[in-house]
Amino acid sequence: MSAAGDGAILAAATAIVLWRRRRTRARSPKPARRMGRGSAHPRPEIFEIAMREINERVRGKIFQVGTAVILVAVALAIVVPKIGGASSTAVQTVGIVGPAPASLKVAVEIATAASHDRARTVAEPSLSLAKQDLRAGKIDMAVANGQILVKTAIGAKASSVDPTFARALAAYLGEAAAGRNLGLSPAQITRMSLAGAVPIRAVEQSPPSTTTATTTIGIVLIFYFLSQYCTWILMGVMQEKSSRVVEVLLATVRPIQLLGGKILGIGLVALGQATLIVLFALGVERATGSSLLSGTQPAFLVAALLWLVLGYAFYCWLFAAAGSTASRQDQVQTLVLPLSIPMVIGYIFSVTVAVSGHASLLFKIIAYIPFTAPFSMPVLVSLGQAAWWQLLISAAISLATTAFTAFAAASIYRRAVLKTGERVRLRQLVGEGGRA
C-alpha cells in the first residue's frame, strides 16, 4: 500500500494542518485596517468549500462516534482471537500410572511441541486412583498399560483435553510401542518420531492470495465507506437546497465548484478515516503480536484503497445529482434506495466469493462494471485471479464512466438545485430545456 497509503496519509495530514491553521487564525483575528477585501492570500473557493465540509464533518458527533466504534471493532477483531488463542495454550496434566520411562517424557515433550501447550506429569500410584483423579478433574489424561485414558470423549464440550496434544501423545506412544516390538532402541524410536513430514512443493508458482478474513473486512469497509459517505453527499446537497443557502453560495461560486468542493471535502474525510483505520489496525496487530493480518498482500491493500477512491469518485456524482432533486428529508430514502441496490449486489456477491474462494465467470465480468467493480475487483486481486493489466482496464472503464457521470450529474445539479417545492423529476429538467 506504500504509494497509495503515503498519498492518503499526506493528504490527510495536509488537510489537518491547514484546518488547524485556519482555526488558530479564526480564534485570534487581527483587526482589519478597513472594511473590505483582504489582500493576504485568499484561497481558491473549492478549497474553502472542501475545508468547510471537512471541518463540519470531523466535528460532527456522527463522525466521531462512528470512527470510535469502528476503531474499537477493529481492535476487538484483532485482539479477541489473540486472547482466545492464548487461553487455548492450556496446561495439560498427564497422570502416569506405574514407572515413567524416559521415552514417555520424550512423548510428552513432542506432544507439547505439536500442540503449543504446556504440560506437566504426575505419578499415579494405581489405575483406580488415576481414574479417580480424572473424574475429579485433577488430571486431564492418564497413561496406563499402553493406553491414554480421558474423562470424556475428546472434542466433547466438557473435555479439558486439547485434542492436538492428546493425538500427538497417542501417535508417539503407538510409534514407540511399534518400535519396541521391532527391536529399536529408545534413541532410534525418538529419532524416528522427530523425523517430521516430507515437504509438499508445487511445480508452478501460484500468485499470492490474501486471507479470507482480511478480504472480507476490506470489502465490508469499502461498502461502509461508499454507502456512508455518498449518503452524506446526498444529504449535504439536499440540506443546502432545502435551507436555501445554495442560492447565497451560487451567487458567488460556480455550481461545479460548490459540488466539487463538497465531494472533495467529504472524500478526504473518508480517505482520512480509511487511512486511520488501516494504520490503527496495523498498529494494534504489531502491539499485540497478532497474526490476523499477516496473510494480507500489499496488492490487495493497494487494490482496496484504489477502488475505494474510484468507487467514491463514481458513486458520489450519482448521489449528488439525486440530492439536488430533493427538497425534504422524507424524499431521501426514495432516492437512496435505487442507487444502493447495485452497491448491495456487488457487496454481497463479493463477500460470498471472498469466503468461498471461487470466482465465477459472472463475478469476473462484474469486476469491469463501474457499479460493482469497487467490490469485485479487490476480491479478484486477493484471490490472485486478476493480473495487473486487468486491474488497469477495469480502472480505466471506471474512470471513463465517472467522467461521463460527473458531466451529467453536474448538469442535473445545476438545473435542479435552485428549483424549490416538490421533488424535481428528470423530465422536468429536460422539459425546461435545462434552464436554471
Place this chain on the structure above:
Amino acid sequence: MIRTLEVDGLRRNYGERAALDGLSFQVKPGTVTGFLGPNGAGKTTTMRAIFGLTDLDGGTISWGGLPVGRAERRRFGYMPEERGLYPGMRVDEQVQYLGRLHGLSAASAAAAAQRWLERLEIGSSSGAKVETLSHGNQQRVQLAAALVHGPELLVLDEPLSGLDPLGIETIGSVLTDRARDGCGVLFSSHQLDQVEELCDEVVIIDHGRLVAAGSVDGLESAGQRRLAVRIDGVRSAEWAAGIAGVTVSETARGVSRLVLADSVDSDEVLRAAIQAGTVTHFSYERRKLSEVFREALA
C-alpha cells in the same frame, strides 16, 4: 471605482408566462434604490438574474459598462428572499466562510465578520448556531453575510420583512451608511413607508415591465396636484365627490387626499369644504410613495 448597475431589456419566460418583459433600470452608486412591485411582478427573478441564478431569454446586465460575470458578482452582496444559511453552523464561522468565498483572507474575514456582527447588534450571538437564533436575528446574520466582504453593490430581497421596529432601524441605518460610503443598494420591499424613508430612488415594476423610476423626491413631486383637507367631525370625503375633476386618493384619520385635474380651481374645492363643515387643514401636498405606487400600477 464608482460603477452603475445597468439592467437592460431583461426577458425571462416560464412557459407561456413572461416573468420579465423587457425590463430596464439602473442602480447608481451611493444611492439606496427601492425595488417595488406587486407580488409576481418579477422582482425576485430580476435579482436572481443579476447573480446568474436564473437563465435569461434576453437582455443584458452590466456594471460600469461591462457585462456582469463571476468576477463582478464577487464584489456584490446578496440577500435572497428565502433566507439561506447553514442552520447547524456557528454564526461567526458562517459569516467568515462567506467572506472567504468572496476572496477575503482568513484573518480579514474573521475581523470583518466580528465587526459586522457587532454593528448589527448580534455580536453576543456569534458563537451560537444559526438555528438557535430568532427570525429577526437570523435576518441580521444574513445581512452580515452579504456585507462581510465589503461589496460595492448590495442586492437585498425583502431585507426588512418580519423585523421589529428596532431591527428595521438597525438594518435601515446600515443600508444608508453603506450608500454614503459609495455602495449601490437595491432592495425590494412591500413596506412603502420604510422605502420612502430609506430610499433615494425607486424602481416600480409590474408584469415584468418598468412602470415608474426616478428619485423619490421627483416621483412624489410629479403628477397631478393634490390637496390634503381635514374638516372637523367629517370622516369621509363625500363632500368632494361631486366636484368635477376631483378624485379622492385616500381618506385616513380624518384627512382626505384629493387629486385635482388641471382644470380644477382649488378655491372651488375650498368652498365645498367650508360648506361641509369647519375646515381645520387645507394644503397642497406631494404624493406619498404609496400613491406613486398605486398610480403607477393603475
